[in-house]
Amino acid sequence: MSSILFKSITLIDSDFTQMTDMYVGVRDSKIDYIGKEYKSGYEREYCGQKKCLIPAFYNAHAHSPMSFMRGYAENLSLHDWLQNKIFPFEATLTAEDIYYSMMLSFAEMIRFGCVSTSDMYYNGASMAKAVLDSGVKSNISLASTIFNAESLKKEYPRLIEEYGTASDRLKIDCSIHAPYTSDPALVEEFSDLACRYNLNMHIHLSETERENIECIEKYGITPTSYFEKGGAFRTPATAAHCVYITDDDIEILKEHNVTVATCPASNLKLASGFCDVKRLIDRGINVALGTDSVASNNNLDMFGDMKLFAILPKGVHKDPIAITPSMALYAATRAGALSQGRTDCGVISVGNKADLAVIDLNNPHLTPAHDVLNTLVYSAIGSDVVLTMSDGDILYENGEYKTIDVEKITAYAENRIKHR
Numbered sequence: 001m002s003s004i005l006f007k008s009i010t011l012i013d014s015d016f017t018q019m020t021d022m023y024v025g026v027r028d029s030k031i032d033y034i035g036k037e038y039k040s041g042y043e044r045e046y047c048g049q050k051k052c053l054i055p056a057f058y059n060a061h062a063h064s065p066m067s068f069m070r071g072y073a074e075n076l077s078l079h080d081w082l083q084n085k086i087f088p089f090e091a092t093l094t095a096e097d098i099y100y101s102m103m104l105s106f107a108e109m110i111r112f113g114c115v116s117t118s119d120m121y122y123n124g125a126s127m128a129k130a131v132l133d134s135g136v137k138s139n140i141s142l143a144s145t146i147f148n149a150e151s152l153k154k155e156y157p158r159l160i161e162e163y164g165t166a167s168d169r170l171k172i173d174c175s176i177h178a179p180y181t182s183d184p185a186l187v188e189e190f191s192d193l194a195c196r197y198n199l200n201m202h203i204h205l206s207e208t209e210r211e212n213i214e215c216i217e218k219y220g221i222t223p224t225s226y227f228e229k230g231g232a233f234r235t236p237a238t239a240a241h242c243v244y245i246t247d248d249d250i251e252i253l254k255e256h257n258v259t260v261a262t263c264p265a266s267n268l269k270l271a272s273g274f275c276d277v278k279r280l281i282d283r284g285i286n287v288a289l290g291t292d293s294v295a296s297n298n299n300l301d302m303f304g305d306m307k308l309f310a311i312l313p314k315g316v317h318k319d320p321i322a323i324t325p326s327m328a329l330y331a332a333t334r335a336g337a338l339s340q341g342r343t344d345c346g347v348i349s350v351g352n353k354a355d356l357a358v359i360d361l362n363n364p365h366l367t368p369a370h371d372v373l374n375t376l377v378y379s380a381i382g383s384d385v386v387l388t389m390s391d392g393d394i395l396y397e398n399g400e401y402k403t404i405d406v407e408k409i410t411a412y413a414e415n416r417i418k419h420r
Helices: 064-069 078-090 095-111 124-134 149-163 184-197 209-219 223-229 247-255 264-269 277-282 302-317 325-332 334-339 372-378 406-418
Strands: 003-012 018-027 030-035 044-047 051-055 057-062 114-121 137-144 170-172 174-176 201-205 237-241 259-262 287-289 356-360 385-390 393-397
Touching (some): 057 287, 064 095, 114 334, 124 137, 124 170, 149 184, 209 223, 247 277, 259 334, 264 302, 277 302, 287 302, 287 334, 325 334, 325 372
Parallel strands (some): 114 137, 174 201, 237 259
Antiparallel strands (some): 051 356, 356 385
């Protein structure tokens, strides 16, 4: 679709406030008109009555190739979950498995109004192919550990050479998995690699209390200081989780403009705790929203994580306005886009990329909608999305996927698990 006009639609504007009876024009990959008046010249006109147009979601921390592990490892702490279930399962995955598993996640993501992920995993070629085939955006990174460091030092240059300029939708990031799967030499080496190739950095940081305690016992410093000392924050960085961080840690993150990607559903389900996002936002940290993997969430419905993002701080701080609906939607959209280095994305504004989702407000659980922002954050669910657009291309509309053969992908997943 080269051009489309959304007519008479409710809009969440660039200030993350509600506007009604608006017209929004999309031409090629960008938003080229926002106004109260009808404008002709578009190939298609979309009736927006009883619908809401929002910026599509940006998932700031994900492991999309893990969809085959949905429901496989349950009711465990992170350590047991990883060591006894996830790592052994991952050892059996082929390159083809990773491609199809990532495509399955992308199908789910698109269905729920999300168009971009910051993805950390391995086998970069399979990940890159899934991004290019699906039509979504992604910042992909290879999770470096002490077990795979030597191979990744060779794979990263190959991945950058083959896919670094393949599409604006695909970006290559650098990743250091965590303090407990690395050592200082590895952190320094991959931080240098990120600087050499001008890559963003993506890490797990202070996800559990055990991680913090062991890092302090082993190195005498917190995980945040451990990564800073190794140079991991010399390029733009996203730190996932940040459940156990000190005031000094926050100052380090702020000094280096590190984005925190909070994953409330995953952290709560694994009994890790939760990130105090109000504390971070009050200190000027860019806080974005992530789902983590479906193995620990167990879905990619950003509406669910957005609601947790909004209501957890209210209970913790005993403050009903600790996080407003506008702040929650910002974290799920614009903050994630900025963390990926996509400055013209994540907000509905003329000249920005047309990354959009349409929400059908004509549902019993969304009626009445006294305030649409409140309704979106506290009441809406992923299945309320009726259209998802990335770079002006419609990826999903009214049950139809435009770029993904869902039947083929789900059949592969079911057969693979049946015969694993």
